Amino acid sequence: MKVVFRKLEGDIIALFPNDIFDSKGNITSYMHIGQHGGASPELINKLPKAMPSEYKELAKELKAIGYKI
Numbered sequence: 001m002k003v004v005f006r007k008l009e010g011d012i013i014a015l016f017p018n019d020i021f022d023s024k025g026n027i028t029s030y031m032h033i034g035q036h037g038g039a040s041p042e043l044i045n046k047l048p049k050a051m052p053s054e055y056k057e058l059a060k061e062l063k064a065i066g067y068k069i
Helices: 053-063
Strands: 004-008 012-020 027-031 037-038
Touching: 004 053, 012 053, 027 053
Parallel strands: none
Antiparallel strands: 004 012, 012 027, 027 037
C-alpha cells in the first residue's frame, strides 16, 4: 500500500493517497494520536516531507496493525 509521511504541527502523519476515506474525496490518514481519519489529498504537497528517522516509529506501528507498506 502506498503511504507518504509528512510533518504536521510537530507530529508525523501517514497519508495514503490511493485510499479514499469518504465521499468528499479525502484520503485516509493515520497518526499515533487519533489514529485513522480523513485528510485532504492536498496535504501531500503542502506539508514538509518527513525523514525516515522521523517516521520509522509510525511505520513500525502501521506494520504492527497489518499494513503492508
